[in-house]
Amino acid sequence: MNAGARPARAIGAIGRMRPRARRRESGLLIVVALVLVAGSISLGATQRELAGQKVSLLPADVGQLSIYLAALLLAHLALILAGRRSDQVLLPTIGLLGGISLLLMERLPQALVTQSLVGRTFGLASIQLGWLLLALGVVTVSAIAVRSDAWLRRYKYTWAAAGIGLLLLTFLFGNEVNGALLTIQIGPFSGQPTELIKVILVIFLAGYLSEFRPLLVDASMRLGPLRLPPLPYLLPMLAMWAIALGIVVVQRDLGAALLFFAVFLALVYIATARTSYVVIGLLLFVAGSVLAYHLFGTVRDRVDIWINPFVDASGKGYQVVQSLYAFARGGIIGTGLGAGLPLVAGHLPIPAIHTDFPLAALGEELGLIGVVAILGLYLVVIERGLRVAISAADEFRSLLAAGLTLVVGVQAFIIAAGNLKLIPLTGVTLPFISYGGSSLLANGVVIGLLLALSDRGVEPPPAPRPDSRRRARFLGAARGSAR
């Protein structure tokens, strides 16, 4: 169990690889394959029936499904060959979510998104399949190649600078999507930097909090019933709040701001176990929200729509109202894949269905039962991630695993709750299901890192750096002289 002083191994030590069976993962992947085949048959049969074609029980798109299943199998085999003792539930779970995404994209009109590449035009499902394969590749490579985390923990301020740089790039060169500055265009591809920034944010916070945790825990300032840490250590919280507010003001991207601030607060709480930080953070959040509501039209619109979307059901509240209708039409067992979402005047009732409202589509076609199962899959990801966090060797890895898990979990919650009118709608993607390359790749990095962190045979964390010396002495001296 004790990894002790095993020497650092080079990444490419293929000669010394010892394959290790992953029976649980194999078993779960077989179930995933069966489920996806059933889903594809259900979709194909429904589509043929609606189109009045010859009846047959064949999958909707045999080619795409088999490519996807083969990629899952390859990822599984790569993990077996590398002999990692990492978590065996995460890969099948995200594999199932990705497969559901593929079925949904095959089901939606292919003309929603088209991309011309080397003289051929690809539709929605083909592009999504390409991104899914890339994401699975990212998961596998980072799960196998990441053996040491020194490059993550050493350069935390570099990571922070990179994150802020990306944010500024979006501020300056971002393209507007639905009134929010979201994407950056590079050649034929456009990406959402916020998806990458969320991973960078977690890396920075894990490094920062694990280093300054002793000081943050040691609250010494009193403010009424609250015990606060010394003022300098409160500044990051204010800075984070300012950045989140900045995103709202400049980018009009409420989802990202909410996600960043929620993950930040949760991580601070995990690191310090102090409710006072959460209370301060929530107070700041409420203050910021009220401010934003009174100052910005977009925020006010979102909140008004949330309170009563039927006031302007064919205008501003249109998407939310249609989403609610979709859930209602789905009922308990749904209409079946491919049988829902009637076209309104030749268009889908919800324009952003493939990015912001996939849960509404699934809610209509799979019903309450299906939506509960999908939310359950996110809970499984969260459970596994927090489990990795709880058994991590040191503070940094623990916070990193918890933060990565929360990024996925909180994001899924924000958009699912937005679709269901539980909270105001904010445009973030549903991890692993929404259409979109940046989202899939960023979440692939998250799962890959979680798999790497869960590996029981991984290198022990590097010894703490001697520069934390000063603070140990400072703290000790402060405590000592107080007596």
Added chain:
Amino acid sequence: MDPYVVAIWIVRIAFLGGLYLFMFGVTRLLLRDLRSAARDPGGALARLVVVGSDVSEPPRGTAFGLDAVATIGRDVNNSIVVEDEFASAEHAVLTFRGRAWYVEDLGSTNGTFVNGAAIDRLCVIAYGDELQVGRVRFRFERVRR
């Protein structure tokens, strides 16, 4: 009723059922995992692993499970006995106080070091930190469940 429609509905239900079959399989694994963690013997809250030692006792690689209060020193009544003439009889004590672990130097002659720095009485210690008593270096670790 059209047999084709019936067949489609059977496949639809099979798909939904399959989702729950997957959830069932995962939940069984998670429960087994949690149970085995709960069965894990020893209620140690954290552990100290010897990563460097110039003395015979404790040798390098030894792991000590820690209770909420664990004393370190040369005296045999300590939780962790360090047979080193550079260690005091009652050298240092590790305590878990609700939120964090603290290490306290009990007025030893040669001092207690956290990450290479001498501590002055009480100091917060985090998982992954290095603790030195006499000529023995420990790494303070979380218990892996």
